[in-house]
Amino acid sequence: MTLNLFLVPAFLLAGVSSLQAADEASALQALKDLNPKKFEVENNDAGQVTSIRIDGCRDLTDEHLRHFAAFPELRELKISHATKFDGSGARYLTDLQHLESLQVGGTRFSNEGLQFLSSHPNLQALQLRHAGVTDDGMTYAAQMPNLKEILVSPKFTKKIADAGVRKLAQSKTLEDLTVEQTFLTYEGSLSAYKNHPSLKTVYLRDVLIGESDIEKLKADHPNANIRVKVLDDKTRPRYQKAIDKHWKN
Structure with missing residues (x-):
């Protein structure tokens, strides 16, 4: 199920604890406030965020990746055309044990980002388009x-x-x-x-x-x-x- 951030209803988070639901909602709002040109979210049947795609976000920096800690079930992350993102924020992704796919394009994502992820136990798919690696x-x-x-x-x-x-x-x-x-x-x-x-x-x-x-x-x-x-x-x-x-x- 693919959802635009602006369309994510509160009831989708009903299947998880109120604390986790609040954390996910807060993190989604923080990412929304960066005004990306495109923002897509997918949820599982329990309402937890499993996929996020961000495109055309000039204000996204590596520090903003700390918000992804709120998504323990995240499996797919795609970031494109975010020129302030250099990959050092990948350190915030190392605890996302279910992350299987990472796609970055049109960013400065560097070797440092890959180094942080080099021992990730479940990362299976990696796309590096027009990046700094x-x-x-x-x-x-x-x-x-x-x-x-x-x-x-x-x-x-x-x-x-x-x-x-x-x-x-x-x-x-x-x-x-x-x-x-x-x-x-x-x-x-x-x-x-x-x-x-x-x-x-x-x-x-x-x-x-x-x-x-x-x-x-x-x-x-x-x-x-x-x-x-x-x-x-x-x-x-x-x-x-x-x-x-x-x-x-």
Whole structure:
């Protein structure tokens, strides 16, 4: 059940204790007061908040993530286009034991945020689009004990390329790898996934990679779902400025 914050009725919180209901209502109001362009909330049958999606919130800072402690049943969190958010507030998410999915995009979410979450017991899905994380941060992502899905999309900066993608191969629980908008090679990164114990799906989207490298990847994983969408003449103009800036040499 998807609910806009403005439509969350009090009776939905009737299934939880009055104290917890008050805490959740107060935290939701505090987030609402930041005036995000989009704010969506989902609740379980007991009325507890299980999913929050925030988009276009210029005033959201890392300290505001302390409000998420009021949502012990939170399973999904998505924050996008919040330019003051750098990921240090991820320390407030470490006690959310049911958190399974985190998506950040258009933020400065950094390696520090991944470090805070590196031992989270239930985090299974991670999406990092146009964020501040780098190759080094992928070490922390690979340490997550139950990580199954990851998407990284550095928008043709040099933040994440072969070195970071190679680090992700250290995750023995990873099943689904998606990499967008970067340069990749077989020898530099993809060869590290040969004989990976759990990998089922690889999706390389809008990447620059050689055809022979793609064939080697497919040969390594005959039973996996390997999809590759190389950057073509139609989509390349969208990223050409970034390519020239970061990869000219």
